[in-house]
Amino acid sequence: xxxxxxxxxxxxxxxxxxxxxxxxxxxxxxxxxxxxxxxxxxxxxxxxxxxxxxxxxxxxxxxxxxxxxxxxxxxxxxxxxxxxxxxxxxxxxxxxxxxxxxxxxxxxxxxxxxxxxxxxxxxxxxxxxxxxxxxxxxxxxxxxxxxxxxxxxxxxxxxxxxxxxxxxxxxxxxxxxxxxxxxxxxxxxxxxxxxxxxxxxxxxxxxxxxxxxxxxxxxxxxxxxxxxxxxxxxxxxxxxxxxxxxxxxxxxxxxxxxxxxxxxxxxxxxxxxxxxxxxxxxxxxxxxxxxxxxxxxxxxxxxxxxxxxxxxxxxxxxxxxxxxxxxxxxxxxxxxxxxxxxxxxxxxxxxxxxxxxxxxxxxxxxxxxxxxxx
Amino acid sequence: xxxxxxxxxxxxxxxxxxxxxxxxxxxxxxxxxxxxxxxxxxxxxxxxxxxxxxxxxxxxxxxxxxxxxxxxxxxxxxxxxxxxxxxxxxxxxxxxxxxxxxxxxxxxxxxxxxxxxxxxxxxxxxxxxxxxxxxxxxxxxxxxxxxxxxxxxxxxxxxxxxxxxxxxxxxxxxxxxxxxxxxxxxxxxxxxxxxxxxxxxxxxxxxxxxxxxxxxxxxxxxxxxxxxxxxxxxxxxxxxxxxxxxxxxxxxxxxxxxxxxxxxxxxxxxxxxxxxxxxxxxxxxxxxxxxxxxxxxxxxxxxxxxxx
Numbered sequence: 001x002x003x004x005x006x007x008x009x010x011x012x013x014x015x016x017x018x019x020x021x022x023x024x025x026x027x028x029x030x031x032x033x034x035x036x037x038x039x040x041x042x043x044x045x046x047x048x049x050x051x052x053x054x055x056x057x058x059x060x061x062x063x064x065x066x067x068x069x070x071x072x073x074x075x076x077x078x079x080x081x082x083x084x085x086x087x088x089x090x091x092x093x094x095x096x097x098x099x100x101x102x103x104x105x106x107x108x109x110x111x112x113x114x115x116x117x118x119x120x121x122x123x124x125x126x127x128x129x130x131x132x133x134x135x136x137x138x139x140x141x142x143x144x145x146x147x148x149x150x151x152x153x154x155x156x157x158x159x160x161x162x163x164x165x166x167x168x169x170x171x172x173x174x175x176x177x178x179x180x181x182x183x184x185x186x187x188x189x190x191x192x193x194x195x196x197x198x199x200x201x202x203x204x205x206x207x208x209x210x211x212x213x214x215x216x217x218x219x220x221x222x223x224x225x226x227x228x229x230x231x232x233x234x235x236x237x238x239x240x241x242x243x244x245x246x247x248x249x250x251x252x253x254x255x256x257x258x259x260x261x262x263x264x265x266x267x268x269x270x271x272x273x274x275x276x277x278x279x280x281x282x283x284x285x286x287x288x289x290x291x292x293x294x295x296x297x298x299x300x301x302x303x304x305x306x307x308x309x310x311x312x313x314x315x316x317x318x319x320x321x322x323x324x325x326x327x328x329x330x331x332x333x334x335x336x337x338x339x340x341x342x343x344x345x346x347x348x349x350x351x352x353x354x355x356x357x358x359x360x361x362x363x364x365x366x367x368x369x370x371x372x373x374x
Numbered sequence: 375x376x377x378x379x380x381x382x383x384x385x386x387x388x389x390x391x392x393x394x395x396x397x398x399x400x401x402x403x404x405x406x407x408x409x410x411x412x413x414x415x416x417x418x419x420x421x422x423x424x425x426x427x428x429x430x431x432x433x434x435x436x437x438x439x440x441x442x443x444x445x446x447x448x449x450x451x452x453x454x455x456x457x458x459x460x461x462x463x464x465x466x467x468x469x470x471x472x473x474x475x476x477x478x479x480x481x482x483x484x485x486x487x488x489x490x491x492x493x494x495x496x497x498x499x500x501x502x503x504x505x506x507x508x509x510x511x512x513x514x515x516x517x518x519x520x521x522x523x524x525x526x527x528x529x530x531x532x533x534x535x536x537x538x539x540x541x542x543x544x545x546x547x548x549x550x551x552x553x554x555x556x557x558x559x560x561x562x563x564x565x566x567x568x569x570x571x572x573x574x575x576x577x578x579x580x581x582x583x584x585x586x587x588x589x590x591x592x593x594x595x596x597x598x599x600x601x602x603x604x605x606x607x608x609x610x611x612x613x614x615x616x617x618x619x620x621x622x623x624x625x626x627x628x629x630x631x632x633x634x635x636x637x638x639x640x641x642x643x644x645x646x647x648x649x650x651x652x653x654x655x656x657x658x659x660x661x662x663x664x665x666x667x668x669x670x671x672x673x674x675x676x677x678x679x680x681x682x
Contacts, residue, residue: 088560113561165559
C-alpha cells in the first residue's frame with residue numbers, strides 16, 4: 001500500500017498533480033456562486049473553465065488557489081484536502097488577468113520571488129530564473145522593470161514567475177484578456193506548448209470560447225455556478241448536451257421546429273436530434289407535451305444551391321432569398337431569408353458565390369442537432 | 375492622464391496646461407508667500423537691544439549662562455522629538471497594517487473606517503481634549519505619567535492624514551492583485567507587507583511620516599491642556615519672557631521641516647511606478663510620474679493648513 005502510494009506520488013511529481021473538486025459550494029451571503037461543483041482533473045491535464053461573466057469560473061479557481069474559502073465541499077490536490085492550507089503553502093501559481101508584476105522589482109527579481117520565498121539559494125535561483133525567462137522567450141529583459149515591458153511581455157514574465165517554482169498546478173485567470181488580439185493568439189499557443197512540455201496540471205479560466213477550445217484537453221462550460229458540460233472541445237461543439245452549451249459554443253441558427261418521434265421537423269427538412277437533447281427534454285418533465293422546439297443548426301451544417309428551373313420538385317430543401325454574403329478568408333458566409341421570414345446563416349466554400357436577392361435552395365447536411373423546448 | 379501626449383512646445387493652452395511663464399509666476403508668488411514670513415522672522419531675530427542688527431539673540435540662545443532659562447524649551451524640544459518618533463512608529467506599526475488589512479481583506483469596513491478617520495479633523499481639538507482628559511487620568515494611573523503617553527492622543531490626531539496618504543497610494547498600485555500574486559508565490563503576510571506593500575506605498579508612507587512629524591512638532595492645544603511640556607507649549611512660555619528665543623526656535627523648526635519635505639519629495643523610487651497599459655513612451659511616463667509625485671504633498675499640505 002505504502003509502496004504503491006509512493007510510486008503514485010513519484011509519478012505525480014513528474015507528470016503533474018491530480019485535482020478533485022468534491023461538491024464545492026461557495027456563497028456570499030444569500031447569493032450562491034458555486035452550486036456543488038464536482039470536477040476531477042487528471043495529472044498533467046489542461047482544463048479550461050469557460051462561461052459568461054458571473055458564472056463562477058473565477059471563484060472556482062480562487063477557491064483552488066486558496067484566495068477564497070469554499071462554503072462547503074472539499075478540494076483535493078494530489079489526494080490531500082487543501083481546505084486548511086493557506087494560500088502561501090498551497091504551491092499553486094496563479095497568473096492573473098490584471099498585470100501583477102511587482103513594480104519596484106526587476107523582471108529577474110520578480111521571477112525569483114517565489115524561489116526566494118522557498119529559500120532557494122542565490123546561485124540556483126539565478127539559474128532557474130534564467131531558465132524560466134528563456135522558456136517564455138524573454139531572457140534579455142532580466143534587468144528591466146515592469147513599466148518598460150509591453151502587456152504581452154508582462155504576462156510572459158508573470159507566466160515565468162508562476163512556472164519557476166515548479167508548482168503543483170498552474171492556474172490561469174483570464175491571463176490573455178487584457179492583450180491585443182494578435183498577441184493573445186500567440187501567447188495562447190505558447191502557453192499550450194509550454195504546458196505540454198512541462199506536463200503541469202493547468203486550469204485556464206476564460207470567457208473566450210475560441211481560446212478554451214484551442215488550448216484545453218477538456219473544457220468545462222459553466223453557467224450560474226454549475227458545470228453545464230465537461231468534455232473535449234470537439235464533443236462540446238458537435239454534441240452539446242444542453243441548449244446553453246449549444247448556443248454558447250460556436251454559432252447556431254435557431255430554427256423553429258416540431259419534435260416528432262426523436263426527429264425534428266424544421267423548415268425544409270426533418271433532422272435527427274442529439275440523444276442528450278432528447279433526454280434533457282425528458283428531464284424537463286414536459287417531453288410528452290412539448291413538441292414545439294428550437295433547433296440549433298450550425299452554419300456549416302447547411303449548404304446553398306442556386307434555384308434550378310424545376311421549382312416545386314425539391315424534396316428536402318427550403319427556397320430562400322440571399323440577403324448578403326461575406327468573405328472570411330478560408331470560407332464565405334451567406335445570410336438568406338426564408339419565405340417564413342427567418343434569417344439563416346450558411347457557411348460555404350469560397351468557390352461558391354451568391355448574389356443578393358438571388359433565389360436559392362437551402363439544404364441540410366443531415367447531422368444531428370441540439371434542440372430546446374420553445 | 376498619462377495617456378495624453380503633451381506637445382513639448384510652450385503655450386499649449388489647448389491641452390489645458392498654462393503657458394510656462396504663467397506657471398513660473400505662480401510658483402514665484404507662492405514661494406514668496408511662504409518666504410516672506412520666514413524672512414520677517416529672521417529679520418526680527420537679528421534686531422539688537424540697542425538698535426541695529428546682529429546675532430546677539432542667536433548667541434544668547436546657546437550661551438551656557440542662560441541654560442536655566444531655556445531649560446524648559448530644551449526639554450520641550452526633546453519631548454516633541456520623542457513624541458514625533460513614537461507617533462511615526464504608531465503610524466508604521468499600527469496604522470499601515472490596519473489600513474492594508476481593511477483595504478484588502480475587509481473592504482466592506484472601508485467606508486466606516488474612512489468615516490472614522492475623518493472624525494479627528496471634524497472634532498475641534500478642544501472638544502477632543504475634554505474627552506481625552508478623563509481617559510488620561512486612567513492612562514496615568516495604569517501606564518504612568520511619562521510624556522510618551524501623549525503619543526497615543528497624537529496617533530488619533532494624525533490618523534486622517536496618514537490614512538489619506540497611504541490609501542491613495544494603495545489604490546493606485548493595484549494592491550489586491552499584487553498581494554494575491556505574492557501570496558500565491560508563497561509569501562507570508564508579513565513578507566507581503568514588507569516586500570510588496572511598503573515599497574508600493576513608499577511615497578504615501580513618506581508623506582504620512584512627514585505629516586505626522588509636522589503635526590506632532592506643531593501641536594499645541596492638546597499638550598497644553600493636558601499639561602504636558604512640548605516644544606510649542608515651551609515656546610509660548612518662553613515667548614512671554616523672551617520673544618526672540620521663541621521666534622528663533624520656531625524659525626529653525628520651520629526650516630527643518632521644509633528641508634525634510636523637499637528632501638523626501640525629491641527622492642525617486644528605483645523602479646518608479648508601473649504604467650498601466652504597458653509600454654508607455656518614456657518621456658510621457660516620466661512626466662506623469664513627476665506630476666503625480668507633486669500632488670500628494672501639496673494636497674496634504676493643504677489639509678495641514680486647514681487643520682492648523
